[in-house]
Amino acid sequence: MQSFYKEIVLDHFQRPRNRRGLEEADIEEHIHNPLCGDHVTVYANLRGGTLEEVSFTGRGCSISQASASMLTEQLTGKSRDEAQEKIEAFLEMMRTQENEELGELVALKGIVQARNRLRCATLAWEAMRRALSGL
Amino acid sequence: MQRTFDVQAVREQFPALGREYKGRGVVYFDGPGGSQVAKQAIDAVSGYMERGGANLHGVFPTSTETEEILAQTRLAAADFLGGAPEEVAFGANMTTLTFAISRALAHEWDENSEIVVTELDHRANVDPWLIAASERGATVRWVRVDPETLTLDREDLERNINEHTKLVAVGLASNAVGTVNDVAAIAEKAHGAGAIVAVDAVHAAPHIPIDRDWLGADVITCSAYKFFGPHVGVTAIKRDLFERMSVYRLDPAPDHIPEKLETGTQNHEGIAGVKGALDFIASLGEGASQREKHISAMQTIEEYEADLAAKFRAALGDLPNVKLYAAPEGVHKTPTIAFRVEGRTNEEVCIHMLEHGFFIAAGDFYASTLAEKLGISDGGGFVRAGLAPYNTMEEVERFIEALEGFVKGR
Numbered sequence: 370m371q372s373f374y375k376e377i378v379l380d381h382f383q384r385p386r387n388r389r390g391l392e393e394a395d396i397e398e399h400i401h402n403p404l405c406g407d408h409v410t411v412y413a414n415l416r417g418g419t420l421e422e423v424s425f426t427g428r429g430c431s432i433s434q435a436s437a438s439m440l441t442e443q444l445t446g447k448s449r450d451e452a453q454e455k456i457e458a459f460l461e462m463m464r465t466q467e468n469e470e471l472g473e474l475v476a477l478k479g480i481v482q483a484r485n486r487l488r489c490a491t492l493a494w495e496a497m498r499r500a501l502s503g504l
Numbered sequence: 505m506q507r508t509f510d511v512q513a514v515r516e517q518f519p520a521l522g523r524e525y526k527g528r529g530v531v532y533f534d535g536p537g538g539s540q541v542a543k544q545a546i547d548a549v550s551g552y553m554e555r556g557g558a559n560l561h562g563v564f565p566t567s568t569e570t571e572e573i574l575a576q577t578r579l580a581a582a583d584f585l586g587g588a589p590e591e592v593a594f595g596a597n598m599t600t601l602t603f604a605i606s607r608a609l610a611h612e613w614d615e616n617s618e619i620v621v622t623e624l625d626h627r628a629n630v631d632p633w634l635i636a637a638s639e640r641g642a643t644v645r646w647v648r649v650d651p652e653t654l655t656l657d658r659e660d661l662e663r664n665i666n667e668h669t670k671l672v673a674v675g676l677a678s679n680a681v682g683t684v685n686d687v688a689a690i691a692e693k694a695h696g697a698g699a700i701v702a703v704d705a706v707h708a709a710p711h712i713p714i715d716r717d718w719l720g721a722d723v724i725t726c727s728a729y730k731f732f733g734p735h736v737g738v739t740a741i742k743r744d745l746f747e748r749m750s751v752y753r754l755d756p757a758p759d760h761i762p763e764k765l766e767t768g769t770q771n772h773e774g775i776a777g778v779k780g781a782l783d784f785i786a787s788l789g790e791g792a793s794q795r796e797k798h799i800s801a802m803q804t805i806e807e808y809e810a811d812l813a814a815k816f817r818a819a820l821g822d823l824p825n826v827k828l829y830a831a832p833e834g835v836h837k838t839p840t841i842a843f844r845v846e847g848r849t850n851e852e853v854c855i856h857m858l859e860h861g862f863f864i865a866a867g868d869f870y871a872s873t874l875a876e877k878l879g880i881s882d883g884g885g886f887v888r889a890g891l892a893p894y895n896t897m898e899e900v901e902r903f904i905e906a907l908e909g910f911v912k913g914r
Contacts, residue, residue: 404818406818428897429815483819485821
């Protein structure tokens with residue numbers, strides 16, 4: 370199972386989805402974890418109440434960048450409420466235990482065993498949470 | 505907002521990164537021992553020799569060109585360290601330069617003099633001063649390093665500096681554990697007592713922007729082979745001090761700054777290479793002047809390396825049986841990471857990592873007082889992973905994975 374999780378994460382790291390900056394986006398939130406060296410900026414537009422063109426830029430470890438890539442797929446087409454719900458569920462899982470309802474995001478929980486790496490996996494999600502709560 | 509740092513473009517400037525070991529690309533984590541050399545530096549060395557070299561003071565082109573290269577490198581080094589070109593002198597390496605400088609400065613010392621050295625420093629910024637002090641009958645005072653925080657004990661430093669202090673020798677950054685010292689504050693205290701401040705910037709130079717006068721250094725010395733150039737030492741000495749320094753020199757040799765310190769014919773091709781290395785660094789920065797470019801380049805490098813080092817230290821902290829030697833969060837550090845693996849020798853660690861393509865060294869790295877103090881001298885000191893701007897996050901992650909396999913017996 371562990372190697373299956375690892376494959377999912379590596380795939381997102383090596384072939385990141387929606388990795389691009391978005392000019393004049395409704396949402397643009399940069400976050401940096403100096404203790405771990407990861408940078409992520411998340412972008413999105415709000416069209417008719419749903420999140421569109423969710424994307425990211427950044428640099429850092431495979432976990433931080435793969436997690437941002439997964440976020441863009443998971444949140445595209447979601448309403449603000451749905452997105453916030455999903456973010457909370459993901460952060461809750463990372464704090465506690467695997468939640469099968471979250472699909473491939475479980476892979477992140479699966480491979481992040483160490484406390485110091487937790488923040489790598491949650492970085493993009495925290496950025497989006499902050500952006501959505503400020504809208 | 506993050507700055508852009510194109511690590512792939514940087515990597516293309518280092519031919520040695522194309523080397524393989526047992527079929528896989530080499531990862532150089534031995535930068536603190538000596539970095540790989542930038543293409544511009546290599547070309548400058550070979551270009552000098554191919555065009556034809558000569559000694560100085562001739563009327564013919566190879567001689568005048570050599571003088572011009574020395575002058576230009578002095579200017580570039582002054583822009584790199586902060587200072588004027590005529591304050592910059594070259595030598596074999598930092599150790600050799602420090603022996604020459606210490607013998608000269610010691611002419612002003614006697615039995616009532618005191619000097620201050622630190623337990624954190626590389627012995628190149630300790631022993632030349634100790635020997636000179638011993639020859640003049642001067643007293644040596646050691647500043648304590650706190651073995652818990654791997655930082656200098658500031659109270660102890662304050663206690664050790666007094667009106668008899670002639671010299672305070674301190675490193676800008678520890679070559680073993682990466683702690684960056686607050687040299688500006690130390691220099692202020694030293695100058696208050698009328699002492700000269702000699703700063704060893706060998707380990708710091710490839711990692712952080714340097715401004716000699718902001719640091720309050722009267723003498724600041726580094727070595728180009730740590731910052732992508734060839735094996736040449738460089739020092740920048742404040743003019744007033746440099747002019748009054750009575751150096752050991754040959755009678756027919758120049759008696760003016762900076763040449764009076766440059767004993768014998770210099771390593772001309774190496775000095776040409778230093779210019780190449782400094783031009784490479786400047787090319788990574790932005791600004792109207794070379795000085796601005798150097799500072800901006802070093803800020804960019806520092807920021808990039810800090811992210812790699814943060815990941816490295818955080819991940820090492822998670823591994824069982826790995827003891828990390830690093831100053832606490834919030835203390836400024838270079839991306840030089842010292843550790844040991846419990847129950848394994850340092851050599852075993854280095855050999856295991858070599859099998860995964862990592863070139864990594866172990867030892868006390870001449871920071872032998874620190875190693876003794878930490879009780880690891882007999883155990884062979886530290887394993888030292890030193891990052892450079894040509895290293896990548898992917899290499900850091902692969903290192904951690906390979907080390908994890910080792911400590912977990914996989």
